[in-house]
Amino acid sequence: MSLKLYNTLTRKVETFEPLGGNKVRIYVCGVTIYDRCHLGHARALVIFDLLYRFLKDKGYEVDFVRNFTDIDDKILSRAQEEKVSWKEVVQRNLHAFQEDFKDFGLLTPMVEPRATEHIADMIHLIELLMQKGVAYASDGEVFFSVKKFPAYGKLSGQTLEELRSGTRVEVNPKKKDPEDFVLWKASREGEPSWPSPWGPGRPGWHIECSAMSLKYLGSPFDIHGGGTDLIFPHHENEIAQSEGATGKLFSQFWIHNGMVTLQSEKMSKSTGNLTRVQEILKKYPAEVARFFLLTAHYRSPLEFSWELLEQAEKAVSRGYTALKSLREGLEEDQLPDKIQDLLPLQNIWQRFEGALDNDLNTPVAIAVFFEAVKAIHQAFANSKRISHSSHQPIFEEAQKGFRKIASILGAFEKDPNDYFQKSRLTQTSLTDSEIHAQIRLREEARSRKDWKQADIIRQKLYDEGIVLEDTPKGTIWKINF
């Protein structure tokens, strides 16, 4: 099975083959830490995390780099607004990032470089660009000369003229051509600055990603990722800088994820049209958010609403319910003696992998998972459970497949009981033992057929966010999301 990915550079789905044998090198643009992250950031993080997991599973040795932009105009203006130091803004939002994403199942990248820790690398790169004659200094600033790089526009599919016609920003008079972009900025009074051959200043936005990716991955490397909104100008400029400096191809694949929308409009920090990760985690486990982000293909826009998140939660619960039956059936050696339809349970991993091989088609991959979930439910609902079921090998195989799938999705990895009972803090103030005490009281009421009292207890728990289910094995409880 070979992985096919849509390459923005060629605008085609292409078979992915690493440049360096078994080694895959990926660079993904991370976030600028001037504010709390919203769901759009989460989507990019989750999608590239899935790709990372999938490549590792295929046996590749993956060098995965994801940066933090910790110096730029927004950070400075935020610091000014709040009358705190820019370092404080950075530190606070870095903590917030870690807090927001700690339960998202994001694998730790090989390196998470920060721009401010690579100033020297950027200066070197700029010097190299100056030597090559594609960059020029002007009054303490350094610009990249776009017309010296003939391939400019190859990623965004636009010619220089086309890009020019759309120019809406006022032109910095220090530039020779309006499309030139800044590599190094002169610092103003009170702004952070680093010494450089062109005077004290700070790096432009694009140069950090070139410097850090080239440093940790070399070039060419395999995959460069980020949101579609980064294609122009950020990634276009990265290509210009990196290829201009090295004379070599920068990245062979460019993968871009679609935007998360809110009321059909792109989520964006600058417009305030957003839902923060933090808000979502108050109502749902991170796992539900992660699952939700994978329900659409990564290149499509994904509309967020609380109703859609609720739908995702229902789906996750359904999955866990099946995993719970399967797990307990195997543990207790009480498995169905009949299975109506074996197909959905066979080769689930292969079919799941096949879906992801097709340009990371997570909706199909998830559908494969749910076909198997349904088959488990059917078997357990429509057949007697016996010990030493002749179907045990099939169920064991299915469980292995589920585990493998879960390890790629980064969801359904928990003990189902933990998912149902511990996956978030509810509004409930009740402790485990208090809930069990209530359940025991209700059991007593039920045993004397005092249905009224039993229902009062159940309703009381329901009001506390706890749902009871009476099963043949006794009453169990779940958090009601």
Next chain:
RNA sequence: GGCGGCGUACCCAAGUGGCUAAGGGAGCGGUCUGCAAAACCGCGAUUCACCGGUUCGAAUCCGGUCGCCGCCUCCA
């Protein structure tokens, strides 16, 4: 204006030339249950924005129309 993409059931979402148009959620009827919940069974798009065309055959290819979105400015 340029570039890219989308429009599939009540909602979300796959399918990119040919088995009965996946999967999830909601709804309705039924089974189970003291009642619920969960789960199961059944129902639900003769149809894929619209109009033409190509083809033995199209949601899938081509042309046009309408509507929506992203980028062209900081942005995942």
